[in-house]
Amino acid sequence: AASKPAAAETQSKAVARDTSAKTTAPPSAQERVVAGHRDLFSHLQPRNQNLEEDLLLSKVALGMSGAAQVPPVVWELGIKYASGKITGGSARTLGMLKMLKEVIADYKTPPQKTLSRDLTGRITAIITFIKDCRPMTASMGNAVRWLKMQVAALGQSEMPEAEAKASLVNAIEGYMQDRILFANSVICTHAVSKIADGDVVLTYAYSEVVKDSLIAAHKKGISFRVVVVNSRPKNEGRALLQELLACGLTCSYVHIRVLSYIMSEVTKVFLGAEAVTANGSVKSRVGTAAVAMVAHEWNIPVMICCETCKFIDKVLLDSICQNELGDPKELGMASEEHAAAGVHTVNLIYDVMPAEYITMIITEVGMIPATSVPVILREYRREPTM
Template sequence: MLFVTVPSPQAKEKLQATIDNYLREKIVLAAEAISKSAFEKINDNDVILVYGCSSLVNRTLCDAHTQTDRTFRVIVVDSRPRLEGRETLRRLVRHGIHCTYVMINAISYVLPEVSKVLLGAHALLANGSVMSRVGTSQIALVSKAYNVPVLVCCETYKFCERVQTDSFVSNELDDPDDLIVQRKGQAQLGGWAENNSLRLLNLVYDVTPPDLVDLVITDLGMIPCTSVPVVLRVKNVDQQ
């Protein structure tokens, strides 16, 4: 807490120290703890499916490859229009990890050989739902149909008291023009904005129900989605 009587230079130093301490504890050290916990879930000859680009998931896989003698293969699933999976693919291949790259419409073809799914999260809601990059819920749903365990890596600072059951009540809208595919310099939906009967919806996130997630790996350990309210209560007590 900063009081009005504190001189400005000292207040700035204290504020900077508080921010640095938060970043170190809640992000840097949390990522290390999650990476170490995830080691226990990666077995020899595993085939791990990842989606998009999660810095936490990428670090976990790279650490598992360099710090253990386990051999595993990664299937990187990507989707348009952002194609973030390409960055994941570059990072993993740079570390010498064997990878396969597919688009999201092909997951039903690769899931029979997958041993586990490892996903990142934008937020973990109070009802246990996982808010993440759009397409995550589709992957979790298909994985459930194939009896493939879905593991979510998420720091506890992303735990949120908000409750949400769908992707339409609250979401972030991206540029609809990003959905337009250009081939040979021509856009197939050129001039779509002039058509009153056509609208392009480019959602950034979706919400995955808790029953589609088997385990959440956090800096406090491995917990089910139903334990989110408990973690939130503990955080509120610590902040008082």
Template sequence: MLLNETAEQIRSMEIRGAGRIARAAAAALKDHAETFEGSDIRSFRHFMGEAACTLLATRPTAVSLPNAVRFVMKAMEGAGNVPEAQAAIRRAADSFLLSSKHAIEWIGEIGARHISDGDVVLTHCNSEAALACILTAHRQGKDLEVFATEVRPRNQGILTIRALNDAGVKTNYIVDSAVRSFINDVDLVVTGADAVTVNGAVVNKIGTSQIALAAHEARTTMLVAAETYKFAPRSILGERIEIEERQTDEVLDPAVAATLPHVRVRNPAFDVTPARYVDEIVTEMGAIPPTMAYIIIRDHLGWGIEEFHKNFEFNERMQE
């Protein structure tokens, strides 16, 4: 698939979910590298740098995207010629795709250990990682019941209940605003994440923070399932994660909106859940408290503060 096609599919949410977005970006960079015609390494770096910028501009909130792009692009840093750089990008992209697949499997195994036989679990949005925890527990023979939210305005909950239904999991489908009405019937909340900041705050689909607050009030455990490449390195520097605000026609028909000149429709796609409302974050490296987010960023992703200076210089060279 052409890189611009992938970028448009990510932008339009035809490709959705932080993990799927990251894998699509890595695969697109790999394919794009093979289309370069020429032998000048500086031109190739510029060619790939433009491609990276195109992908990064599609969805501002999911940090899995820049983490995947950085992982693939950094691989060519030491290449001396175009074939070496292309080979490095191929290896890095293949490595990312494989590790991403295994990450979901490991998260499912680890997360399932937190789910007991007879538990009632609530989940929100359509998260591969959160579903892996639930479905792994189900495959282990645990008797589960799930509450799944509608996830307005794009109704991603439909994807979730189909996956649960196909697996034979007893599921209740509820509107987002009904969460507090059912939270006392729930033993465990499991959601995914689009980003995790250095202080353990979780950026996820809009409505997650309200669910976490209701769970906190009800003393219901709140688990977040997230691959380590969803941790946000730039939050070390105090940089805030941009919350994407999508088109208003997802919420209100334009014909109706035209009759309401004094009404402004707001459609943020994500919200931020403070770390104090999250009990554990389940990653492929293990289940950690939110306070350990910095350790993941520094030791596993390799982003200390000094790394940002090196990365800035590398990005400058790519754009030369």
């Protein structure tokens, strides 16, 4: 009689071990692949699908990093970044600098604090909020570092507060004019010199400086044709096509899937950039690297129009380490059926173009090969502007 309870207890332990073994069973091959894909991009900032709505709710926004110190003008800019109303590296940098001008103009140093230290902390909180809305571009990061250096330099002087704020506002205005606006006009001049009668110029997606260069060449009387290559999910090439046609340019419009077919007619390729790295690689809208690769195979020169404020002292070998995640629903694959099937959709915003695909980089300091990027970085490092 005593052996029956012991046998029952032994049987229950065996069942418990069997149940535990079932719950800790190794994942299937499909589950391992999906988990690997998620881990591959887990270091990138996930996109908040309801960020714009959250920003409009004060209780939610005040819980964000440093948002309690964020002025209304910063909130408005953050909402425009999050909703995509302001896109493009130069446009976003200009918007951020204009916002910082207003913040500095309205700033007042609290009692028992110094302007340089307190203003630096205020700028840091604002930039953290902007990053929460959307990751910053390379030119935005360079501009913020430059501005903090300017603020830190004020700590070594005994300048009155009003004079110090006026000095910073003037410095920001000078940065905007010299490093972005004037740089764009100089780049356009250089780019026009590379366009000749009879050329067929191919461009991809939408780049403000490339658009201005093509329009400037048309106004100069150069007879050429433009091929606008477009791709999902942004379809930015449509906006570029409409603006070029409105200015009277002769254009063709193709999808990136027929790139290899249309490339036989092309004589030059002009592309924009989000960043240029120290090893000569170019980070730009996803799909740009494919355009440059096909052009390289056809021995067609690839010219990158980019301001030096987008040059960064980093090395990129792929588009995984540093990138930005877009809305996966834009790809038309982020459905519940795909999620149930184990399909993990990733919408990368940028890709990286190797230096060997680039013929030259057109900047405001001249037309340089990709191998000369470290020289530009070194020269600007001597002048505390980057």
